Amino acid sequence: MAPSEIIRAILLAAFLHTAFGQLMPMVEIQPEFLAPLENHTVTQGRDVSFTCVVNHLQSYKVAWIKSDSRAILAIHTHMVAHNPRLSVTHNGHNTWKLHVANVQRNDSGTYMCQVNTDPMRSQMGYMEVVIPPDIMDLDDSTEGLTTKEGGSVRLRCRATGTPMPDVTWRREDGRNIVLRNEHGVRRVVKTSDGEQLYLVGVLRQEMGSYLCIASNGVPPSVSKRYSVRVHFQPLIKVANQLVAAPANSDVVIQCYAEASPRALNSWYKDTGEKLLAGDKYDMSEVPISEYAYQLNMTIRRLEKSDFGSYSCSSENAFGKAEGAVRLQELHLTKTTLPSIRHNDLSSKSRKKSPKERMNKKLFHGTESDERDDSPLPGIRSEESMPLTTASSVKSARDGDIRGVPRPPVGPGPPPAPAPAPAHSPPTELVLLNHGVASPRRCQFETLTITVIAVTLISRVC
Numbered sequence: 001m002a003p004s005e006i007i008r009a010i011l012l013a014a015f016l017h018t019a020f021g022q023l024m025p026m027v028e029i030q031p032e033f034l035a036p037l038e039n040h041t042v043t044q045g046r047d048v049s050f051t052c053v054v055n056h057l058q059s060y061k062v063a064w065i066k067s068d069s070r071a072i073l074a075i076h077t078h079m080v081a082h083n084p085r086l087s088v089t090h091n092g093h094n095t096w097k098l099h100v101a102n103v104q105r106n107d108s109g110t111y112m113c114q115v116n117t118d119p120m121r122s123q124m125g126y127m128e129v130v131i132p133p134d135i136m137d138l139d140d141s142t143e144g145l146t147t148k149e150g151g152s153v154r155l156r157c158r159a160t161g162t163p164m165p166d167v168t169w170r171r172e173d174g175r176n177i178v179l180r181n182e183h184g185v186r187r188v189v190k191t192s193d194g195e196q197l198y199l200v201g202v203l204r205q206e207m208g209s210y211l212c213i214a215s216n217g218v219p220p221s222v223s224k225r226y227s228v229r230v231h232f233q234p235l236i237k238v239a240n241q242l243v244a245a246p247a248n249s250d251v252v253i254q255c256y257a258e259a260s261p262r263a264l265n266s267w268y269k270d271t272g273e274k275l276l277a278g279d280k281y282d283m284s285e286v287p288i289s290e291y292a293y294q295l296n297m298t299i300r301r302l303e304k305s306d307f308g309s310y311s312c313s314s315e316n317a318f319g320k321a322e323g324a325v326r327l328q329e330l331h332l333t334k335t336t337l338p339s340i341r342h343n344d345l346s347s348k349s350r351k352k353s354p355k356e357r358m359n360k361k362l363f364h365g366t367e368s369d370e371r372d373d374s375p376l377p378g379i380r381s382e383e384s385m386p387l388t389t390a391s392s393v394k395s396a397r398d399g400d401i402r403g404v405p406r407p408p409v410g411p412g413p414p415p416a417p418a419p420a421p422a423h424s425p426p427t428e429l430v431l432l433n434h435g436v437a438s439p440r441r442c443q444f445e446t447l448t449i450t451v452i453a454v455t456l457i458s459r460v461c
Contacts, residue, residue: 109127
């Protein structure tokens with residue numbers, strides 16, 4: 001080969017290498033994504049980042065695009081969109097990040113990480129921006145919340161947020177909500193749903209604070225308070241219309257009052273004099289509910305002139321009500337219990353023995369007076385009591401022990417009872433008089449035997 005041909009071949013090879021040498025590697029190795037682009041659900045005001053990882057990028061560039069608006073946000077690390085909340089970072093190898101700070105509602109949509117190959121290669125991720133609920137301030141939201149008893153009130157609550165919030169009504173004190181329709185049908189519920197709460201035929205018990213609560217699953221939920229007022233004429237109730245107290249003491253008289261709007265409460269004496277708080281009178285009002293109060297008046301160091309009638313008065317723009325309390329003097333008297341001797345208590349509480357009941361029957365002729373614990377009648381002291389011996393038995397056949405003649409008996413008197421054997425124990429007569437001495441016991445044995453004999457003879461006759 002001629003030298004000139006060799007030179008021509010070398011020049012052609014150099015030209016081909018210069019013209020097509022850079023295209024050969026791109027055909028052989030293409031950029032590739034190592035991980036999908038993530039999706040995000042972020043609350044408004046927070047920060048979020050999308051991460052795009054590309055291998056074998058070589059001389060190609062990575063671009064960020066908002067696909068729904070087709071707006072180019074950035075190419076490589078250069079920002080195209082004039083949005084200070086957007087920024088791009090690169091780790092110097094294969095990772096690119098798109099940062100969105102203080103996310104707003106219009107940031108929602110599809111984001112694309114794109115490589116400018118031919119054809120173009122890309123992957124997409126979606127960002128959803130959620131917004132916590134909020135309650136709008138309506139100009140008429142607080143108007144018409146006051147009505148006379150039996151009137152109607154309409155509450156309106158409009159909420160915003162993403163997703164759209166649900167609105168629920170409930171009472172702040174936890175009591176039930178009373179709903180009525182135009183026909184008077186009554187329904188009691190704990191909560192009511194919807195942007196409006198319509199109260200018909202409102203009573204005083206239904207006044208108070210109502211809460212509108214908006215929630216959509218994105219914390220925090222929000223609420224707004226609506227105060228419903230019901231106006232009516234004052235009402236007074238007196239639980240104790242008559243109060244008694246001793247002189248020189250302190251006493252409290254009370255009235256129960258209901259009124260809305262708040263009433264002017266006063267106390268009066270029966271003379272028409274208005275009483276004022278001071279050293280003599282102490283007045284207080286204890287709230288029970290939004291419209292009810294306990295009116296208390298303390299009168300100190302009662303005197304004669306303090307006893308009489310008092311009246312409590314409650315007055316507002318819708319009317320006036322009064323209640324009366326009468327205060328009278330309480331006279332205290334000392335009472336003493338009668339003194340009771342110990343012997344009397346012991347004798348009354350002590351149960352009689354069979355021997356005592358027998359002796360009482362012998363002297364009184366009956367047991368109807370067993371409950372009588374008084375001393376046996378007709379029994380004299382031992383010194384003056386005549387003793388009847390066994391020799392009196394014969395005379396007793398012709399008459400009783402007092403000498404009264406008795407009717408004749410039948411043929412043959414019954415045999416007299418045999419005398420007690422000498423070894424038998426003496427028969428005792430138990431007297432209620434505890435002062436009887438034991439040496440005299442033998443005298444009463446004879447009396448007891450004689451009386452028993454007379455009794456047997458009387459039964460035969």
